[in-house]
Amino acid sequence: MFIHPIKNDIDTLPMSKFQWIIITICFLLYVVDGYDFMVMAYVASAVSGELALNGTQVGTLISAGIIGMTVGSLCIAPLGDKLGRRKLVLISAFICGMSMVAATFAHSFNQLAFTRFIAGIGIGGIQISCMVLTAEFSAKKVRGFNLALLSAGYGLGATIGGVLAGVFIEHHSWRHAFMFGGVSTLILFLVAYIYIPESIDYLLHKQPKNALAKINVVLAKFKRNLINELPIITVTEQQQGTIRQLFTARYFAQTICLWVAMFFLLYGFYFVMGWTPKIMAQSGLSPQAGVQIGMWVSLGSILGSLTLGLLTTRFKIFHIQTVFLLCVALTIFVFVNMTHNLGFLPVISVVLGFFLNGCMAGIYTISALVYDSEVRSTGVGFATGLGRFGGISSPIIAGYFLDHGISPLSLYGYYLFIFILAAIAIVILTKLYYSKNDPQLAKQLIKS
Known part of the structure; x- marks a missing residue:
């Protein structure tokens, strides 16, 4: 290059x-x-x-x-x-x-x-x-x-x-x-x-x-x-910059991992952002309390994006992204088990939004780094576009499970595994990326 x-x-x-x-x-x-x-x-x-x-x-x-x-x-x-x-x-x-x-x-x-x-x-x-x-x-x-x-x-x-x-x-x-x-x-x-x-x-x-x-x-x-x-x-x-270029030897494995990570992240993101107020209301909270929780999640999202950006000036974005994804899964677990504590819910809601939107900022940052300039717009566009199919399908699938008797909080808890799958895809992508751009670091990652 x-x-x-x-x-x-x-x-x-x-x-x-x-x-x-x-x-x-x-x-x-x-x-x-x-x-x-x-x-x-x-x-x-x-x-x-x-x-x-x-x-x-x-x-x-x-x-x-x-x-x-x-x-x-x-x-x-x-x-x-x-x-x-x-x-x-x-x-x-x-x-x-x-x-x-x-x-x-x-x-x-x-x-x-x-x-x-x-x-x-x-x-x-x-x-x-x-x-x-x-x-x-x-x-x-x-x-x-x-x-x-x-x-x-x-x-x-x-x-x-x-x-x-x-x-x-x-x-x-x-x-x-x-x-x-x-x-x-x-x-x-x-x-x-x-x-x-x-x-x-x-x-x-x-x-x-x-x-x-x-x-x-x-x-x-x-x-x-x-x-x-x-x-x-x-x-x-x-002549580079075509869709076919995303599947050459240089990009194929990275493209697949990025698409998987983007799909699962957007799948989980749109579920949390779209269903949190309603699920909280169905779990016994008032509709007003559900809306307020949604607002707390949105507030945390702004702070999460800025914090992730500051962290990238000191740490590698791939590592930060993995940690943030695992923190989302952990936060969802705590969130599901703390719905009875109304005083604590605003705090955990802000934390959830913090890590969740930090992940969104991170995945877009990674997608812009994975591809070289001649194919960057195509690569980022397709990763984002295909990932949005996860966002489109997630609320529909969630509604299906709720209609068939899955309790709202149980469904919410199951979604933590979506973010773990996204984290696994990022770990694999990290090793692939650095094997091409920093072979010495890649050896250290493989050993770890």
Whole structure:
């Protein structure tokens, strides 16, 4: 794998002001991404009342966004390896912003479902493109922290959505909540158009028209030395970035392990985040107490993302991820056995959210590290997209078991094994990754 000196400089030298501007824009895009996705859940009751929707239709509106995100990850994200990271950010933000605005004019279930599906495509594209850009414009020392910061931004946006949705519904209507998200996304689209450059990784390996001039413009903003010529890249290297590349000898085993880990993690994540309030209510707590527990879990999730990011500046992300996954399993065990202690539940709920969302930040960080730049957008997109099938299926399967007599708390307890399976996949992925990138460390891991 060829590493150009300027890419090595980005990895090793302190971050420039312009690099931090790029990371900040990506963070803000994640904030509006979290808002745009979660706002449907917050305004569901108001939408249901105005459009006379039944429960299945409301659930479909929420699921439409997840399905769109899955399509965005599988179909839109790979364009980042063909058209460029910058273009993918702009296309995704424009799609998301326009569909959010269009949702404000929806007057039927079908119209709103369609706009939510299209918005989901844009949301999924934003997540992958900003993740890849952040990884490629970050110094190695703070790369893990910056990627974790994106996850915290998503949680922050979701929290802001809950607050603003209530204000809009009380003083205006649910339509204003969608309009706010759409306008905010389109404003950031313009900001990204002005400030976000094309990835140097992409320009070095794909070498599109005027690649050298574009690289030197970015280097000048970074206050780094300019280059006189592009590296010689073989035709094979220029054509990389296809789905088939994920199954070459270099990536095959890592790809499978990453997909398994992502699937089980998202399977467990969406179960905990989606079913916790209802299961707690079915176990004897009041509906209000169940909702409050869900809010405590969300609060812990923001803290978990930031903490994981800080830990990556001192420890290897693969090791942190394994510990966090096992801590989620342990926390679920404690959680299930402490539901009778109402005073302790908020604390354990925050801890659960802390480790759970820390795992989400960690898996996205790992997925961006596993693949080299020429196939990174495709690899991250497919891992995320296929993992979301776990998120889509988990609530349905949980509902099936509950309908067939499994007690809510027992089902909750069984899910701790899902996170143990994800941890095993990460352990295997760790050894595979370092066997290719750090053979000396790989020998130590194998002995341990």
